[in-house]
Amino acid sequence: MLKGKRVIVTGASSGIGEQMAYHLAKMGSHILITARTEEKLKKVVAQCTHLGAASAHYIAGSMDNLTFAKQVVHKAENLFGGLDMLILNHIGHTYFGYFDGNVDHVRDLLKINFLSYATMTVAALPMLKISNGNIVVVSSVAGKIGLPLTVPYSTTKFALDGFFSSLRMEFIQQKTNVSITLCIISYIDTDSALKTVSGVIQQPAAPKEECALEIIKGGFLRKREVYYQYHATKIPLLLRDWAPEILQSLLLMNYNMDNFQRKEV
Numbered sequence: 192m193l194k195g196k197r198v199i200v201t202g203a204s205s206g207i208g209e210q211m212a213y214h215l216a217k218m219g220s221h222i223l224i225t226a227r228t229e230e231k232l233k234k235v236v237a238q239c240t241h242l243g244a245a246s247a248h249y250i251a252g253s254m255d256n257l258t259f260a261k262q263v264v265h266k267a268e269n270l271f272g273g274l275d276m277l278i279l280n281h282i283g284h285t286y287f288g289y290f291d292g293n294v295d296h297v298r299d300l301l302k303i304n305f306l307s308y309a310t311m312t313v314a315a316l317p318m319l320k321i322s323n324g325n326i327v328v329v330s331s332v333a334g335k336i337g338l339p340l341t342v343p344y345s346t347t348k349f350a351l352d353g354f355f356s357s358l359r360m361e362f363i364q365q366k367t368n369v370s371i372t373l374c375i376i377s378y379i380d381t382d383s384a385l386k387t388v389s390g391v392i393q394q395p396a397a398p399k400e401e402c403a404l405e406i407i408k409g410g411f412l413r414k415r416e417v418y419y420q421y422h423a424t425k426i427p428l429l430l431r432d433w434a435p436e437i438l439q440s441l442l443l444m445n446y447n448m449d450n451f452q453r454k455e456v
């Protein structure tokens with residue numbers, strides 16, 4: 192479905208982003224991936240080429256630098272002459288633990304997890320308007336429902352909902368034919384998530400390969416929101432506004448605090 196399409200995937204050196212790059216490669220897309228670790232990006236690009244990407248490139252850098260965020264989009268413009276899909280997926284390092292009062296960390300994480308998303312969107316919009324393209328934003332259940340142990344992270348994911356849901360409405364009013372897909376994702380079996388929460392979170396982790404494909408499909412089909420896995424995201428969301436106390440109790444039962452130790456993610 193994305194043969195020949197020109198796609199940027201951020202946070203693609205590992206986890207869900209890496210799997211999205213492989214799916215896109217198998218579909219025959221032109222891919223530009225980014226993250227900080229050049230060695231990992233080189234390996235992902237080599238694998239994408241092997242899997243059949245129309246072309247595969249990388250640019251290494253950190254999204255705490257908003258100039259770099261713009262450079263990624265300009266690199267895609269230079270390489271491909273346009274852009275069809277912008278997949279915003281990276282997250283900066285944080286901790287899985289009780290809020291420690293460090294508001295500076297919240298601000299720094301907002302820059303990586305939110306402001307760089309807004310910056311890349313603004314830079315890519317002229318190209319996406321020409322291609323009637325797609326913006327895909329990877330969020331979390333923690334970006335729709337307040338969960339314990341992820342205060343800074345959750346803050347940044349809620350900000351994405353505010354920005355992109357509002358922008359989507361403006362696109363409709365302005366007849367801007369660029370879709371915005373917000374992806375509400377539950378617990379996925381990426382190395383970083385398993386290392387961080389296993390033992391504490393009771394529910395099983397869903398497969399990253401399938402998650403990655405659902406995100407791409409949702410973006411291509413111009414869905415407003417993607418829910419993966421459906422039962423672990425949509426049902427809590429239905430309860431959120433109608434039975435918040437029941438939801439709260441159900442969610443807290445999911446946490447085994449006997450095994451809890453603060454971890455850096």
Ligand SMILES: NC(=O)C1=CN([C@@H]2O[C@H](COP(=O)(O)OP(=O)(O)OC[C@H]3O[C@@H](n4cnc5c(N)ncnc54)[C@H](OP(=O)(O)O)[C@@H]3O)[C@@H](O)[C@H]2O)C=CC1
Nearest residue numbers: 202204205206207226227228253254331378379381383384
């Ligand atoms: N796994 C899960 O359970 C869930 C994940 N999600 C969402 O899915 C997305 C992917 O998560 P997941 O695959 O688990 O995460 P990973 O930790 O596997 O991947 C994160 C990616 O972001 C990159 N990254 C980290 N810091 C920076 C930075 N400062 N600048 C640029 N890139 C950076 C990493 O590469 P490098 O270190 O080389 O920079 C890596 O490529 C995220 O948006 C997350 O919120 C949502 C719900 C659940």
Ligand SMILES: C[C@H](CCC(=O)NCC(=O)O)[C@H]1CC[C@H]2[C@@H]3C(=O)C[C@@H]4C[C@H](O)CC[C@]4(C)[C@H]3CC[C@]12C
Nearest residue numbers: 331332333377378383384387388392394423427456
């Ligand atoms: C355990 C959370 C989901 C709880 C839930 O709503 N269950 C519904 C049900 O059982 O019906 C996980 C949802 C989101 C996860 C977090 C996340 O968004 C990614 C983080 C990034 C990093 O890779 C480490 C792990 C995360 C903090 C991760 C932890 C588990 C969730 C909170």
